[in-house]
Amino acid sequence: MxxxxxxxxxxxxxxxxxxxxxxxxxxxxxxxxxxxxxxxxxxxxxxxxxxxxxxxxxxxxxxxxxxxxxxxxxxxxxxxxxxxxxxxxxxxxxxxxxxxxxxxxxxxxxxxxxxxxxxxxxxxxxxxxxxxxxxxxxxxxxxxxxxxxxxxxxxxxxxxxxxxxxxDYYALTREQYLHRRNKLMSAFDAINMPYSIPQGAYYLLVNAEKLKIPEDYPFPDYILKRSKKKGFKLAYFFTKEIGITAIPAQEFYCEAHGEIAENYLRFSFCKTDKVLDMVSQRLKRTIQYM
Incomplete structure (x- = not known):
């Protein structure tokens, strides 16, 4: 409007x-x-x-x-x-x-x-x-x-x-996404990183608060400029060190409410089994930071 x-x-x-x-x-x-x-x-x-x-x-x-x-x-x-x-x-x-x-x-x-x-x-x-x-x-x-x-x-x-x-497209599609959802959840279960089980859509919201980023980690300026948004640091670190890209959940909140989701990352499971298997392996890299 x-x-x-x-x-x-x-x-x-x-x-x-x-x-x-x-x-x-x-x-x-x-x-x-x-x-x-x-x-x-x-x-x-x-x-x-x-x-x-x-x-x-x-x-x-x-x-x-x-x-x-x-x-x-x-x-x-x-x-x-x-x-x-x-x-x-x-x-x-x-x-x-x-x-x-x-x-x-x-x-x-x-x-x-x-x-x-x-x-x-x-x-x-x-x-x-x-x-x-x-x-x-x-x-x-x-x-x-x-x-x-x-x-x-x-x-x-x-x-x-x-x-x-x-x-039977709709039922088959739902079954495929359910399989992928469960596969991604199992990958996070293996590293003991909690999440919210989604009842719909194709995203997994993961709580990454356990992840301990080194205090002297060299974040680029464009990330540091978003210093109030912890989620951007988590997402950047995940991309560079773990090899998996996620969206900081803070991006779905206005500035005033961003802290609600600062520890959450959104991962999408609309991927092939091959990609999800690769994700499962790469997630093991997080253990050294927890």
């Missing part, structure tokens, strides 16, 4: 848990509804949520979505619901769209992604689902944000949708 002021409400790890020393679950990342309510004002217009969530893998429950929906209805908000990982839910977890909650269809825009669904993220093709009044407004805006549509890729996407059901 042009001229809009963004207010962030972060997910926080359950304070009763010890994520430095114990495996947790993406369910343990909690949204404080009272904090969300406190951010509302007469000027509030739009609420953005993401489930299954990146980077935690959290799949919001119906109960959690119901509470968010009550806030949205109370303050007459439009909701943008990023659901690009909707088909990647594990451990009997079920994705629920907030648009299905009574009173939410007419105020919700659901975002989907061909790239995430069919493993072609470079194609940059997605879609919006919602009430005609909302989608019509989005269409008017969209007309002026691009030069032309990638028609051949859209046609390929349409064929993929048409053929997916007959090949």
């Amino acid at each position: 042009f001229g809009g002021k963004v207010k962030y409400v972060p997910l926080r790890m359950d304070s009763k848990l010890d994520p430095k020393n114990n495996i947790t679950s993406s369910r343990d990342w909690k949204l404080d509804i009272d904090e969300l309510e406190s951010k509302m004002s007469p000027k509030s217009r739009l609420l953005i949520i993401n489930t299954p969530q990146n980077p935690t893998g959290k799949v919001f429950s119906m109960e959690e979505l119901g509470k968010i929906a009550e806030v949205a209805k109370k303050h007459n908000l439009i909701v943008i619901s990023d659901e690009v990982y909707e088909y990647l839910c594990y451990d009997k977890e079920k994705h629920v769209s907030i648009a299905k909650i009574p009173g939410m269809w007419e105020r919700t825009i659901v975002v989907g992604s061909l790239g995430k669904l069919f493993g072609v993220t470079g194609w940059r093709i997605g879609w919006l689902i919602g009430d005609q009044s909302l989608i019509s407004a989005c269409l008017n805006f969209h007309t002026y944000t691009l030069f032309c549509s990638p028609s051949p890729l859209q046609e390929a996407g349409a064929i993929a949708f048409r053929e997916a059901g007959s090949h």
